[in-house]
Amino acid sequence: MTRSPTTVSPPRLSRLDHLSAAERLEQSRQLSRKTRTSVLEMIQHAQLGHIGGDFSVTDILATLFSSVLHVRPEEPLWAERDRFILSKGHAAAALYATLAHQGFFPIEDLLTFMDPLSKLNGHPNRNKVPGVETNTGPLGHGLPVAVGSAIGSALKDQSWRTYVVLGDGELQEGSNWEAIMTAGHRRLGTLTAIVDRNRLQQGARTEDTNTLEPLADKWRSFGWEVHEVDGHDHAALYDVLSAEPGDRPRCVIAHTVKGKGVSFIEDRVEWHHKVPTQDQIEQARREIGE
Numbered sequence: 001m002t003r004s005p006t007t008v009s010p011p012r013l014s015r016l017d018h019l020s021a022a023e024r025l026e027q028s029r030q031l032s033r034k035t036r037t038s039v040l041e042m043i044q045h046a047q048l049g050h051i052g053g054d055f056s057v058t059d060i061l062a063t064l065f066s067s068v069l070h071v072r073p074e075e076p077l078w079a080e081r082d083r084f085i086l087s088k089g090h091a092a093a094a095l096y097a098t099l100a101h102q103g104f105f106p107i108e109d110l111l112t113f114m115d116p117l118s119k120l121n122g123h124p125n126r127n128k129v130p131g132v133e134t135n136t137g138p139l140g141h142g143l144p145v146a147v148g149s150a151i152g153s154a155l156k157d158q159s160w161r162t163y164v165v166l167g168d169g170e171l172q173e174g175s176n177w178e179a180i181m182t183a184g185h186r187r188l189g190t191l192t193a194i195v196d197r198n199r200l201q202q203g204a205r206t207e208d209t210n211t212l213e214p215l216a217d218k219w220r221s222f223g224w225e226v227h228e229v230d231g232h233d234h235a236a237l238y239d240v241l242s243a244e245p246g247d248r249p250r251c252v253i254a255h256t257v258k259g260k261g262v263s264f265i266e267d268r269v270e271w272h273h274k275v276p277t278q279d280q281i282e283q284a285r286r287e288i289g290e
């Protein structure tokens with residue numbers, strides 16, 4: 001579609017564009033360490049939470065919010081912002097900590113996580129939390145909403161992009177496949193879906209529950225461009241997530257470890273929503289190294 005001169009968008013400048021690549025990566029990694037430490041404190045405070053899925057997605061969120069997304073923390077509803085949806089809404093603590101450390105709301109608020117009347121519910125609420133684009137929690141809703149968002153930007157001839165993070169267990173919800181089919185059909189080039197491929201869901205391995213493989217081929221067959229990356233490698237994540245949109249939606253299969261960063265939590269199914277003891281919190285803090 002041809003744009004008229006009045007609708008030409010300004011260049012996409014991220015807040016870290018003035019830094020060297022090495023400095024930008026260090027900021028992104030630092031945000032991950034801060035987020036993991038905050039998540040520990042929040043779960044300790046609430047005695048509830050989804051620590052495995054939080055630590056799995058932390059590096060993806062840090063890369064997006066530190067250096068990829070075109071957003072303004074001081075103006076969360078800025079019309080031209082990129083839209084971000086955390087479809088695996090049970091990882092709300094990781095999203096809240098990322099948002100707070102990026103300045104969307106005060107860091108002190110994190111220690112109200114799941115208190116009665118707190119804005120920081122167990123699942124993200126758009127009406128309460130600056131930076132939350134869509135309410136999520138029931139699995140299988142985020143991608144359909146993201147498809148609507150990408151269709152919206154195309155209809156309005158806008159250049160903002162839509163990013164959505166899905167759990168791999170979440171892909172068992174059929175609604176995702178309807179959305180994947182629609183996005184492929186409509187060639188929604190501004191849409192990026194990131195699959196947090198940690199191979200664990202609640203109580204079981206994904207492949208023992210319902211075979212997802214060959215996962216990349218499935219997305220490709222629905223008309224998507226597919227990339228596979230190490231979901232804890234900030235440089236690789238930055239490269240693929242910041243690439244210019246093409247003429248097809250993009251799926252990034254991010255290979256991750258559930259509970260990444262803390263040895264006794266990594267890749268253990270029982271840590272989907274277990275709460276660490278005080279001793280375990282201290283060991284986890286040491287391993288995270290913040």
Ligand SMILES: Cc1ncc(C[n+]2csc(CCOP(=O)(O)OP(=O)(O)O)c2C)c(N)n1
Pocket residue numbers: 050052053054056088090137138139140166167168169170171196198200201202258
């Ligand atoms: C529709 C629906 N069914 C069940 C649940 C309960 N639930 C919360 S998390 C989860 C497992 C999700 O697994 P996955 O998407 O792989 O997330 P991750 O392992 O990355 O945390 C389930 C079944 C839910 N939130 N929504």
